[in-house]
Amino acid sequence: MxxxxxxxxxxxxxxxxxxxxxxxxxxxxxxxxxxxxxxxxxxxxxxxxxxxxxxASSDELLVFSFGVVVDRIVGRLESAMAAVEGEGSGSPEQHAAILSLLGQLLPLDEELAVDACVWMAFRNAARIKPVLAPEAERSHRAVAAVVGRLVMILNKESTGGQDADGQQALVNEAERLLATMDGLCMHALLHPEWMTARMCSDVLTAHLRSMESAAAPV
Amino acid sequence: MxxxxxxxxxxxxxxxxxxxxxxxxxxxxxxxxxxxxxxxxxxxxxxxxxxxxxxASSDELLVFSFGVVVDRIVGRLESAMAAVEGEGSGSPEQHAAILSLLGQLLPLDEELAVDACVWMAFRNAARIKPVLAPEAERSHRAVAAVVGRLVMILNKESTGGQDADGQQALVNEAERLLATMDGLCMHALLHPEWMTARMCSDVLTAHLRSMESAAAPV
DNA sequence: GTATTTTTAGCACGAACGTGCTTCTACGCT
DNA sequence: AGCGTAGAAGCACGTTCGTGCTAAAAATAC
Structure with a gap:
């Protein structure tokens, strides 16, 4: 006993x-x-x-697997976030750390590709299968939190974020970055011959540059 | 006979x-x-x-359905593109027409939501089912062509697009816009209570503004 | 009218699925 | 030694699926 x-x-x-x-x-x-x-x-x-x-059941296996992949992704993001916050604000090292963090969400190598593919599949399935919804929401919250902090770091030195309009602008920027990351991930998974790792990196750096230049003249 | x-x-x-x-x-x-x-x-x-x-078979039904939804979306995009090119370059009317065109890719109303959902489902399934691959590639080419023309229109008055680097920058911008659109569409389908039509519109206008401001200081 | 073809409907088979249940093996504990 | 439980494997049932095939029914041609 x-x-x-x-x-x-x-x-x-x-x-x-x-x-x-x-x-x-x-x-x-x-x-x-x-x-x-x-x-x-x-x-x-x-x-x-x-x-x-x-x-015990097929659902339990799938929900557990979903949780494992979410833990893997969130864990990578949070350790990468620690690296970002460890660098000087606005420094080139921090810029590289931010790029590295966002790269964790893309299928840039074999291991990341498996995780991204599994994560995408479960998130899409969660729209239909209610048992997957809690894990999908958990992953969404966690990733959105990290990306939100990232947007705040990127716009720290610029004007904005003080009044309500600034807050809303930051939320918009976070959602925009989130959507771009998911779209990039999706394209890399669906068209790997076209959306290569190099292409992902280029688009990502272009997006970060556009965020920086857009943050200044608010 | x-x-x-x-x-x-x-x-x-x-x-x-x-x-x-x-x-x-x-x-x-x-x-x-x-x-x-x-x-x-x-x-x-x-x-x-x-x-x-x-x-004749289940596959034929699915492939045909995929083709129908692709035709619907591409048709909407091309008529919207005619409206964009009918307006004066850089005018507020053209800006509105561009916003309207990109809105055709988002689930902003019931009809668009059904098409976007079906389109997404088939594109994701095409990664696994080879019979769906030709239609997926066709839709990708058609949408990428429209978005590419859109990026050229948006960057027409700015410097760039002349040399090879400028061409690559335009391709990057097109891929970035494409990824953002797909990510927005995906978020609107997976989290409709958060990514509302208003939110989509805000993020989309923010992205267009960032493209404009980024195009100028090349 | 009859004859032909399209349309609609249904049956039957093999395959794959989740799941409740039982059996066999092997190890840990008293 | 003897017992008990976890681990591993398999069987059987009902359901769903695609698909080959047949048969009634409706529309059209002659």
């Missing part, structure tokens, strides 16, 4: 992570709709019953 | 359109994965065999 199975629990958690990564691989290569229990079990080298031993 | 059944063809085409609109309604409310033959037949008030009489 009262069994302290610490190594057992660790093993179980590791197995869950293995299954979750099988889900990621399937979503990245064949899409979310192919992430069935049988496909996931095959990809993980297990039987359906074994997967169901760790996840 | 040699039967001239002009009204019959019209009727058949009308039926196909009815079925396609049933597909649209299902995708908008329940997602693309629920757009099965049985669901579509139910929504259209027909039997599965009847739907299959007009569309």
């Amino acid at each position: 009262l069994k302290i199975l610490v190594p057992k629990i660790v093993d179980a958690e590791a197995r869950r992570q293995e299954v979750v990564h099988a889900v990621f691989r399937i979503i990245a290569s064949d899409g979310l709709e192919r992430a069935s229990l049988r496909e996931v079990a095959d990809e993980a080298g297990l039987a359906v019953g074994s997967v169901r031993h760790y996840f | 040699l039967k001239i059944l002009v009204p019959k063809i019209v009727d058949a085409e009308a039926r196909r359109q009815e079925v396609v609109h049933a597909v649209f309604r299902i995708i908008a409310s329940d997602g693309l994965e629920r757009a099965s033959l049985r669901e579509v037949a139910d929504e259209a008030g027909l039997a599965v065999g009847s739907v299959r009489h007009y569309f």
